[in-house]
Amino acid sequence: MSELRNDRYLRALLREPVDKTPVWVMRQAGRYLPEYREVRAKAGDFMTLCSTPDLACEVTLQPLRRFELDAAIIFSDILTIPDAMGLGLHFVAGEGPKFTKPIQSAADIAKLGVPDMASELRYVMDAISVTRRELNGDVPLIGFSGSPWTLACYMVEGGASKDFGKVKGMMFDAPEQMHKLLDIMAQSVTAYLNAQIAAGAQSVMLFDTWGGTLSTRDYQQFSLAYMQQIISGLTRESEGRKVPVTVFTKGGGQWLPLIAAVGCDAVGVDWTTDLSVAREAVNGKVALQGNMDPCVLYANKARIEQEVASVLASFGEGEGHVFNLGHGIHPTIDPDHMGCLIDAVHNLSVPYHQG
Amino acid sequence: MSELRNDRYLRALLREPVDKTPVWVMRQAGRYLPEYREVRAKAGDFMTLCSTPDLACEVTLQPLRRFELDAAIIFSDILTIPDAMGLGLHFVAGEGPKFTKPIQSAADIAKLGVPDMASELRYVMDAISVTRRELNGDVPLIGFSGSPWTLACYMVEGGASKDFGKVKGMMFDAPEQMHKLLDIMAQSVTAYLNAQIAAGAQSVMLFDTWGGTLSTRDYQQFSLAYMQQIISGLTRESEGRKVPVTVFTKGGGQWLPLIAAVGCDAVGVDWTTDLSVAREAVNGKVALQGNMDPCVLYANKARIEQEVASVLASFGEGEGHVFNLGHGIHPTIDPDHMGCLIDAVHNLSVPYHQG
Numbered sequence: 159m160s161e162l163r164n165d166r167y168l169r170a171l172l173r174e175p176v177d178k179t180p181v182w183v184m185r186q187a188g189r190y191l192p193e194y195r196e197v198r199a200k201a202g203d204f205m206t207l208c209s210t211p212d213l214a215c216e217v218t219l220q221p222l223r224r225f226e227l228d229a230a231i232i233f234s235d236i237l238t239i240p241d242a243m244g245l246g247l248h249f250v251a252g253e254g255p256k257f258t259k260p261i262q263s264a265a266d267i268a269k270l271g272v273p274d275m276a277s278e279l280r281y282v283m284d285a286i287s288v289t290r291r292e293l294n295g296d297v298p299l300i301g302f303s304g305s306p307w308t309l310a311c312y313m314v315e316g317g318a319s320k321d322f323g324k325v326k327g328m329m330f331d332a333p334e335q336m337h338k339l340l341d342i343m344a345q346s347v348t349a350y351l352n353a354q355i356a357a358g359a360q361s362v363m364l365f366d367t368w369g370g371t372l373s374t375r376d377y378q379q380f381s382l383a384y385m386q387q388i389i390s391g392l393t394r395e396s397e398g399r400k401v402p403v404t405v406f407t408k409g410g411g412q413w414l415p416l417i418a419a420v421g422c423d424a425v426g427v428d429w430t431t432d433l434s435v436a437r438e439a440v441n442g443k444v445a446l447q448g449n450m451d452p453c454v455l456y457a458n459k460a461r462i463e464q465e466v467a468s469v470l471a472s473f474g475e476g477e478g479h480v481f482n483l484g485h486g487i488h489p490t491i492d493p494d495h496m497g498c499l500i501d502a503v504h505n506l507s508v509p510y511h512q513g
Numbered sequence: 514m515s516e517l518r519n520d521r522y523l524r525a526l527l528r529e530p531v532d533k534t535p536v537w538v539m540r541q542a543g544r545y546l547p548e549y550r551e552v553r554a555k556a557g558d559f560m561t562l563c564s565t566p567d568l569a570c571e572v573t574l575q576p577l578r579r580f581e582l583d584a585a586i587i588f589s590d591i592l593t594i595p596d597a598m599g600l601g602l603h604f605v606a607g608e609g610p611k612f613t614k615p616i617q618s619a620a621d622i623a624k625l626g627v628p629d630m631a632s633e634l635r636y637v638m639d640a641i642s643v644t645r646r647e648l649n650g651d652v653p654l655i656g657f658s659g660s661p662w663t664l665a666c667y668m669v670e671g672g673a674s675k676d677f678g679k680v681k682g683m684m685f686d687a688p689e690q691m692h693k694l695l696d697i698m699a700q701s702v703t704a705y706l707n708a709q710i711a712a713g714a715q716s717v718m719l720f721d722t723w724g725g726t727l728s729t730r731d732y733q734q735f736s737l738a739y740m741q742q743i744i745s746g747l748t749r750e751s752e753g754r755k756v757p758v759t760v761f762t763k764g765g766g767q768w769l770p771l772i773a774a775v776g777c778d779a780v781g782v783d784w785t786t787d788l789s790v791a792r793e794a795v796n797g798k799v800a801l802q803g804n805m806d807p808c809v810l811y812a813n814k815a816r817i818e819q820e821v822a823s824v825l826a827s828f829g830e831g832e833g834h835v836f837n838l839g840h841g842i843h844p845t846i847d848p849d850h851m852g853c854l855i856d857a858v859h860n861l862s863v864p865y866h867q868g
Binding site for chain 1: 676677678681682684685686725726727728729730731732764766767784785786787790806807808809811812813816820823840843845
């Protein structure tokens with residue numbers, strides 16, 4: 159593998175000195191880019207895009223040709239594991255992901271097994287290998303997975319949900335059943351992320367999109383405990399470097415001290431929690447990733463720069479900050495506004511790293 | 514007006530002694546009740562139900578015939594004010610509320626005026642008068658409104674929204690315009706709640722459903738400030754009693770000390786924040802309302818009782834707790850489970866009030 163020329167992102171995750179704050183953006187490869195929409199249209203189906211390594215590599219690299227991003231994230235979907243388990247993932251326009259065979263009973267759970275990474279999820283590993291080769295050491299490549307709780311939400315609900323009645327109904331009415339499901343998902347995610355690291359992912363991230371819908375007690379028992387189980391089973395070094403692990407629970411601002419204690423290197427923060435408050439809460443234990451409101455990108459460029467300055471000031475001086483939005487970039491954002499954001503982070507962050 | 518025979522709810526809001534913890538449930542008059550669905554079907558249209566005082570009264574009282582609730586809440590919709598402003602409220606099955614004329618520009622905002630409570634929103638006041646007469650002193654009647662920010666979300670988005678791109682786009686790109694809109698909404702909500710109090714509402718509540726989608730700074734400037742403006746303009750005494758004011762920002766757990774400082778008597782808390790943490794955060798300044806996860810009602814009755822016990826224990830001994838769910842009851846809940854909840858609150862809370 160070629161030498162990494164820009165390792166700002168990896169260094170910041172480990173709270174090591176950097177010259178400026180690194181930045182990448184959730185869903186940076188996505189619908190807001192016309193070149194993405196073109197490839198997506200040619201591929202026809204969203205899952206074809208995910209499961210064809212050359213196409214996944216192409217869209218992964220697209221935003222890096224436009225913007226000076228400090229990391230690439232492999233183009234994929236968080237629902238690849240349940241799909242490999244045979245739940246029948248498909249996408250309905252305007253409604254998001256759906257499963258033809260959702261989990262409805264203890265019997266459904268008993269049938270689930272950890273997918274074989276070398277065959278059933280090989281396309282993800284192949285996409286990572288191809289992308290690493292194409293990146294050629296420019297920036298690090300991030301691998302990822304949904305958290306067990308988040309995957310269980312989609313698997314039991316059969317798709318997106320407004321109130322999570324089915325999955326929480328199962329959690330409250332049959333907690334042992336839910337624990338069985340989460341344990342098999344945690345085993346699968348561990349194997350999945352380790353396979354991604356073996357294939358070349360230089361950092362991995364757990365997206366806990368729906369952990370924030372739980373009470374503090376239920377979050378600890380049904381989401382955080384399984385992320386901790388995964389982290390304790392991960393390969394933490396590869397190619398002679400540490401492989402940093404980031405945990406992001408959307409809406410988890412109240413639980414940052416708990417999240418910082420599960421063995422991860424960095425914690426994602428959404429915009430509802432001020433970074434100065436978050437930094438105090440994690441007390442130097444982990445790096446922080448975030449946290450501009452994605453809707454700021456609808457504003458004019460002067461306002462975008464002002465908000466970038468505000469987020470940087472909120473984290474303050476010193477190491478351990480990776481700039482990101484607090485959620486994925488919206489599909490209707492003007493790519494020029496994304497460029498404005500990336501440049502502003504680099505330009506305005508230099509003074510914060512002269513300690 | 515007849516003497517109030519059960520004033521537990523009003524007393525708890527003012528942190529006065531009660532024999533057991535009072536309980537009511539958001540959307541207690543609603544689709545989970547077959548008798549509601551029957552009246553709703555006869556009325557044909559949801560807004561007909563809201564705007565016909567006798568029908569609104571009937572569905573308001575339905576849950577009180579089944580359960581020993583400690584308060585009634587007038588059946589209405591949070592979008593009555595923008596409807597009276599001429600935005601053309603209607604409901605699309607499965608999609609929720611829509612406006613035919615959403616707010617898109619400064620010119621649209623300039624055209625808005627405070628609706629006339631005695632004519633354009635008279636049906637709400639009539640529903641309150643009729644319901645007070647029918648309640649005949651059994652339990653107090655709650656009036657309510659959406660918060661200015663929450664109303665603005667619907668008015669600018671034109672309906673429900675996933676990412677609030679339009680309303681936040683306006684907030685970030687043209688903050689002065691957004692402040693104009695919020696100011697006219699705050700004036701309208703103040704007049705609306707005062708008219709409800711004059712008509713017989715014995716307590717009022719501000720539903721800030723979408724305040725939790727903002728950053729701490731934006732929440733203070735664009736949501737909380739306008740709720741404070743409203744509260745400072747409210748009639749606080751009527752019929753010789755204090756009229757307690759409750760503020761509920763869903764997802765506002767991190768901001769409880771800020772909310773407790775705006776002059777309200779009580780603060781609603783959703784289930785993501787533990788009541789013991791919330792109680793410490795508000796430090797005896799206000800009462801707390803909440804906070805069981807509505808999905809607990811999908812579980813078996815033994816589990817529902819266990820969770821009620823857990824919420825009561827979380828608040829602990831002493832005064833200032835109104836039991837509620839952390840969000841409206843879901844339409845597919847079995848009414849018997851609601852009954853189990855109400856009885857459990859009364860039965861299990863007695864030991865907490867013997868100080």
